[in-house]
Amino acid sequence: MPPLARVLALVLVALPLTTAFPPPAPAAEDVKIALVAPLSGRWARQGQLKKMGAEMAIEEINSQGGIKALGGAKIVLREADAGDSVEKAVSAAQRVLTREKISAGIGSWLSSFTLGVTEVAERLQVPWLSLSYADSITERGFKYTFQTSPVSSLQAEQALELVSELAKKNNRPIKKAAIVGDNTAASMFFYKPLREKLLAAKGIELVVDDVWTPPLADATSIVQKLRSAQADIVFYGATNFPDSIQVLQKVKEFSVKSPIQGVGAWLVTPEYVKTVGKETLDNIQTVVAAHPMKGQEALVKKFVQRTGEPFMTQDPLCTYAHVWLIKEAIEQAKSADPKAIRDALAKIDLTSGPAATSLYPNRIKFDERGRRVGATPLIVQWQGGEPFTVVPTEVATRPITWHK
């Protein structure tokens, strides 16, 4: 083999090895938390945001003296790359959970990934916190899975309730609706109840129903359909950024006037402003599991200063809350043992502290399935290039506006 090819081959072989060796071993009493999130591939941005939230919480906890019940033990993060497929996510979880003793885990953003990763966590008996929306995550009788977000079907119900009320108030009642988006798990669970019962129950006709497997080749035909159908509301679930940008650019190009109601926090990331402009985004709203609320201004300010991001969204906020929640559970369990932490999580009832105040309503208690009791989605709306919580009104940071 020529020398250069040999070097290249060595580099190619060595590259994966560099990630296989864990960073320097921490002091014995440290508590290790796993974060399995997409850090490469098309959802890497979301994983990056999640990591920011986790790191911020860990820094706060450690600088405030660590876990008191364990004599001031520090928390360390073990991140694993879920990549861009369920198989990669599952193998990442397997790797991180079997390599060393992990007390609890967080992840993996996309519901499809979470479904796979939580199976690994269940088998290895490690408590797992997730912000994913899909109903099925907590419908499998798992003991170690805890879902802090309201499930997709509930989000659909509440989003529909809200938009039909708003539309009525603005004298433009909803008669025709459209469903447009990809077929990832959270989106599918959102569309399903709309298609099967919710829309019919309100006498709303479904005029466009176009779902694709990401990546989307071209948005032209979808948006053409939207234009000719003139729906009174578009339920929108394009979780993959390039797909969503193509759709929104076409919406602007074809001047589609239908209000857009998204599902998920992917629709309120900062890069939207730079790519499609704030005018196109104005009034677009989305239903999310968490977003900074009234009273969290200090937290947001700290996050913005730390990371250089223009604002804080669901992904860092939820992961921030999850790390704090694990800390509380360890305090109550007085142990870093995964089973003890699971039992503490199953019994926990928090109404104050950084974890509880980051989620709406400000209470963390799980039912026997692992769903957060009373979890209610928030509606976030783009206004002047920034997304604000607009519903429920008692925690809103801006009043909601409706399309003219």
Next chain:
Amino acid sequence: MSIGLALIFGVMRVVNFAQGDFMMLGMYLTYFYAVAGAVDPLLGALLTLPPFFALGWLVHRGVLARVTGGGDPGRQHDAQLIVTLGLSLVITNATTMILTPTPRGIPTAYATQAFVVGPVLLNQARSYAFAMALVLAAAVYVFLTRTDVGKALRAAADDPEAAAYQGIDVRAMHGLAFGAGIALVAAAGGLLATYYPIEPTVAGNFIVLMFVAVVLGGLGSIPGAFVGGLVIGLVQSLTLLILPFQLQNTGVFIAFLLVLYLRPQGLFGRRLRTV
């Protein structure tokens, strides 16, 4: 995009898996031109040609030339597949590390405006990109058929041994073809950046279709790659008239299989491998 790939395969018989990643790099360069120098991406796309030609030439010299040309032809194929695939992984992950996975976009007015032609709306960004692609394709065609260097390139492609006897430096021709192929795909990336967001993994959305276009048109045929690209676009749009949206690319692959079945050498291809 496909033309660059066809050029590289046609001349060098190299299946370049990293083609999409060079396209992604072209998108980033166009983005940085636009951000740092306020260069319109349509012009920026053209400005990616020289640096990427040089980059392609260097990559060929430093990496690919060592696994192609001379020696056992069977082994060469394995080696170059692995090298280009490895290049692709290294480029994607290095870009993710250095430029972060945050998607970027070049906000252009024409990305969200359309030409109104009777009842038809034509997106301006895509129309400009198409026009530029036509010009580039024509330029490549003229270069290959009308200039001495182009003829030498084709000679090196047809029969490297005979070409060498005619005094053509086959290795230099391969470098030229790889450089030109990379430059073309980078420029295509620049054009794409006028309406498509840029992120390190963007190549994955295009590479399969790129290969389909090349094979559809006939491996190694420049006009074939161009027509192949057009056919894919048409089939994608027409598929929607009869199939649900989720099956958009199914139509493309059905057409692809049909072409392979009825005309295995592709629409414009010549029989490449005879026993």
